[in-house]
Amino acid sequence: xxxxxxxxxxxxxxxxxxxxxxxKGIDLSVPAGEVHAIxxxxxxxxxxxxxxxxxxxxxDVTGGSVSFRGQDLLAMEPEDRAxxxxxxxxxxxxxxxxVGNANFLRQxxxxxxxxxxxxxxxxxxxxxxxxxxxxxxxxxxxxxxRFVNVGFSGGEKKRNEIxxxxxLEPAFCVLDETDSGLDIDALKIVADGVNALRGPERGxxxxxxxxxxxxxxxxxxxxxxxxxxxxxxxxxxxxxELEEKGYGELQQAA
Amino acid sequence: xxxxxxxxxMTTAVIDAAVQPAALVHPAVAAALARHEALxxxxxxxxxxxxxxxxxxxxxxxxxxxxxTRRNEEWHYTDPRALVDTRFGEPIxxxxxxxxxxxxxxxxxxxxxxxxxxxxxxxxxxxxxLPDGVRVESLAALLEAGDEALSLRLGSLADRSSFVAxxxxxxxxxxVITCTAAPDAGARVHLVSIATASxxxxxxxxxxxxxxxxxxxxxxxxxxxxAAGATPYFNNTVAEITLGARARMTHxxxxxxxxxxxxxxxxxxxxxxxxxxxxxxxxxxxxxxRNEVHARLExxxxxxxxxxxxxxxxxxxxxxxxxxxxxxxxxxxxxxxxSVLSGRSRAVFQGKIHVHxxxxxxxxxxxxxxxxxxxxxxIDAKPQLEIYADDVKCSHGATVGELDANQLxxxxxxxxPAPEARAMLIEAFLADxxxxxRDERLRAALADATAxxxxxxxxEAGA
Ligand SMILES: Nc1ncnc2c1ncn2[C@@H]1O[C@H](COP(=O)(O)OP(=O)(O)OP(=O)(O)O)[C@@H](O)[C@H]1O
Ligand SMILES: [Mg+2]
Numbered sequence: 001x002x003x004x005x006x007x008x009x010x011x012x013x014x015x016x017x018x019x020x021x022x023x024k025g026i027d028l029s030v031p032a033g034e035v036h037a038i039x040x041x042x043x044x045x046x047x048x049x050x051x052x053x054x055x056x057x058x059x060d061v062t063g064g065s066v067s068f069r070g071q072d073l074l075a076m077e078p079e080d081r082a083x084x085x086x087x088x089x090x091x092x093x094x095x096x097x098x099v100g101n102a103n104f105l106r107q108x109x110x111x112x113x114x115x116x117x118x119x120x121x122x123x124x125x126x127x128x129x130x131x132x133x134x135x136x137x138x139x140x141x142x143x144x145x146r147f148v149n150v151g152f153s154g155g156e157k158k159r160n161e162i163x164x165x166x167x168l169e170p171a172f173c174v175l176d177e178t179d180s181g182l183d184i185d186a187l188k189i190v191a192d193g194v195n196a197l198r199g200p201e202r203g204x205x206x207x208x209x210x211x212x213x214x215x216x217x218x219x220x221x222x223x224x225x226x227x228x229x230x231x232x233x234x235x236x237x238x239x240x241e242l243e244e245k246g247y248g249e250l251q252q253a254a
Numbered sequence: 255x256x257x258x259x260x261x262x263x264m265t266t267a268v269i270d271a272a273v274q275p276a277a278l279v280h281p282a283v284a285a286a287l288a289r290h291e292a293l294x295x296x297x298x299x300x301x302x303x304x305x306x307x308x309x310x311x312x313x314x315x316x317x318x319x320x321x322x323t324r325r326n327e328e329w330h331y332t333d334p335r336a337l338v339d340t341r342f343g344e345p346i347x348x349x350x351x352x353x354x355x356x357x358x359x360x361x362x363x364x365x366x367x368x369x370x371x372x373x374x375x376x377x378x379x380x381x382x383x384l385p386d387g388v389r390v391e392s393l394a395a396l397l398e399a400g401d402e403a404l405s406l407r408l409g410s411l412a413d414r415s416s417f418v419a420x421x422x423x424x425x426x427x428x429x430v431i432t433c434t435a436a437p438d439a440g441a442r443v444h445l446v447s448i449a450t451a452s453x454x455x456x457x458x459x460x461x462x463x464x465x466x467x468x469x470x471x472x473x474x475x476x477x478x479x480x481a482a483g484a485t486p487y488f489n490n491t492v493a494e495i496t497l498g499a500r501a502r503m504t505h506x507x508x509x510x511x512x513x514x515x516x517x518x519x520x521x522x523x524x525x526x527x528x529x530x531x532x533x534x535x536x537x538x539x540x541x542x543x544r545n546e547v548h549a550r551l552e553x554x555x556x557x558x559x560x561x562x563x564x565x566x567x568x569x570x571x572x573x574x575x576x577x578x579x580x581x582x583x584x585x586x587x588x589x590x591x592x593s594v595l596s597g598r599s600r601a602v603f604q605g606k607i608h609v610h611x612x613x614x615x616x617x618x619x620x621x622x623x624x625x626x627x628x629x630x631x632x633i634d635a636k637p638q639l640e641i642y643a644d645d646v647k648c649s650h651g652a653t654v655g656e657l658d659a660n661q662l663x664x665x666x667x668x669x670x671p672a673p674e675a676r677a678m679l680i681e682a683f684l685a686d687x688x689x690x691x692r693d694e695r696l697r698a699a700l701a702d703a704t705a706x707x708x709x710x711x712x713x714e715a716g717a
Binding site: 054055056057058077078079081082083087088090093094096097098099103104107108109111112115147164168 | 659660661663664665666667668669670671672674675678679681682683684685686
């Protein structure tokens with residue numbers, strides 16, 4: 001694999017959570033313009049990988065390296081990773097009582113723009129932008145007035161993650177089970193939102209349990225994460241095969 | 255030998271303020287009494303017998319009580335020793351001398367009444383802009399005139415606490431506000447206190463305000479206290495507030511005293527039937543700040559809201575002490591206080607709800623929440639419910655926590671730098687207390703003061 005050219009290049013990544021080894025040597029490269037899917041049984045380390053990439057405290061890297069657009073990702077603070085263009089859509093979006101959704105989105109966008117040396121948006125410019133994005137995602141503007149994720153339904157929280165992604169326009173997105181909890185229509189809307197962001201400059205890592213999502217967001221590669229390692233990689237057809245057979249065979253082999 | 259051991263005991267007693275045999279007076283108490291002696295003739299209204307008597311009674315009450323120590327139950331968590339041990343002089347700025355106003359004074363969109371070192375300054379005030387139905391007089395002027403009506407309005411509060419007695423025997427001035435403005439008039443006034451202590455000359459001043467809102471009338475009073483510089487000073491303010499039947503008062507206070515200041519404020523609010531007192535205090539300054547509010551609900555259906563936030567940094571100490579007395583049926587009291595503490599700062603919240611036997615259908619609520627930003631910060635909380643009626647609804651709660659790591663990470667993962675992310679979470683924590691301030695301009699002024707505090711607290715955490 002031509003890792004030096006990849007947008008995201010993970011090599012031998014090992015990490016512990018509470019001193020428990022969870023990632024045990026992950027090699028994975030995603031070139032710009034590609035969408036890779038990660039599948040794997042519960043507890044195999046998928047979310048942990050997302051958190052390690054975004055720099056969450058308490059996830060200790062014990063080996064390996066991650067290069068992101070030529071930079072040493074692991075040496076960066078979480079906010080700098082975001083400014084560099086990395087975005088994680090959380091499996092379990094966090095509630096922020098007392099923090100208005102509009103304020104949150106605007107602060108995030110302006111923080112990222114500041115770091116990139118771009119001009120900040122004023123309240124009017126921001127509102128115009130966010131309204132347009134919300135319309136595409138079929139979200140009611142009333143969501144802007146509410147506290148971030150507080151009282152949101154499971155599906156609304158996932159849509160709110162995609163809204164943040166659409167507003168921040170990151171170069172690389174990690175979607176952690178964004179499809180779970182979405183109804184059939186919402187799944188299509190969210191997938192359309194994600195597809196709209198696809199482009200030659202953008203990379204994506206889509207973590208999912210279901211082939212269903214991958215029918216909408218067709219991946220370039222599919223990887224199976226099992227016991228903290230990538231045990232198999234293949235084309236989109238691998239997702240179909242896993243859906244049929246499950247992880248049993250792979251688990252025995254591992 | 256017995257006599258020598260007794261003598262030793264007595265020597266200890268001299269230094270110990272809590273044990274005060276009549277003949278032995280703590281030097282700080284002696285100094286305050288001496289100041290009273292020296293000043294008395296110059297205090298306004300001295301030639302009137304009733305005023306002299308009032309001050310003498312106060313001096314006697316103060317001599318009996320002395321300064322509090324931690325052995326006084328009400329001062330168990332707040333040690334006033336640093337204040338007691340500082341020797342303060344009189345204000346030196348002439349009553350009409352030039353003053354440099356400190357920065358950060360908010361525009362409340364209300365006529366300003368200026369006090370400099372505890373003295374009313376009509377020349378700096380915007381008296382011409384006072385709304386209809388709001389009468390403002392200087393306490394000194396009324397005392398000088400021997401105004402008999404005032405004798406009824408100046409409560410005999412001297413025996414209520416040491417600092418109130420101290421205020422009663424030394425207060426030179428204050429403002430007397432009488433409001434008869436109807437609610438739709440939107441009458442508002444901004445009371446400003448400036449301190450000018452500088453150099454090596456600590457000073458003390460004692461303001462005494464009297465506010466009355468007539469039956470059915472409504473007043474919004476914004477108070478702010480500001481100073482700069484490192485010279486200690488002591489602002490000891492007492493305010494007596496009387497609300498007539500169905501009167502309403504919004505009282506928003508911004509305490510932005512200099513960081514070396516001592517500040518003790520005691521508010522007594524009396525509410526007649528159906529009256530509503532809505533108070534918010536933001537304590538952002540002073541090395542030692544004590545805010546006492548005593549609210550008495552004296553008529554059926556009166557409502558009191560006491561809200562506030564205490565922001566700590568460095569080694570500052572902030573204390574909120576509330577006493578709410580339900581003395582009539584069907585009254586409601588609601589309190590939400592928040593403390594955010596960094597560095598080695600400490601906060602105290604003491605909240606007492608006293609429900610008299612007649613006060614059936616009382617609705618009392620008290621919530622005290624603290625956010626500790628550093629392991630060395632600390633809050634002491636003491637809720638007290640004393641209920642003598644049987645049909646009441648009273649609840650109190652307290653929480654102490656740190657910033658949520660999960661929330662912090664979520665914000666940072668969206669590109670928001672850690673200090674800003676913390677500020678957002680702190681703001682969110684304060685939000686439901688601050689929301690109680692419905693006036694947007696005042697809320698913005700409080701938010702600005704919070705941001706100044708955060709800049710200080712954050713710089714300290716980074717150092
Ligand atoms: N904070 C933690 N403390 C202890 N163990 C943890 C912690 N976080 C994760 N783990 C463990 O790490 C392992 C991997 O968890 P992770 O959330 O990455 O799995 P996942 O592949 O995302 O699973 P799922 O499909 O259920 O979302 C699990 O065994 C989990 O229990
Ligand atoms: Mg997961």
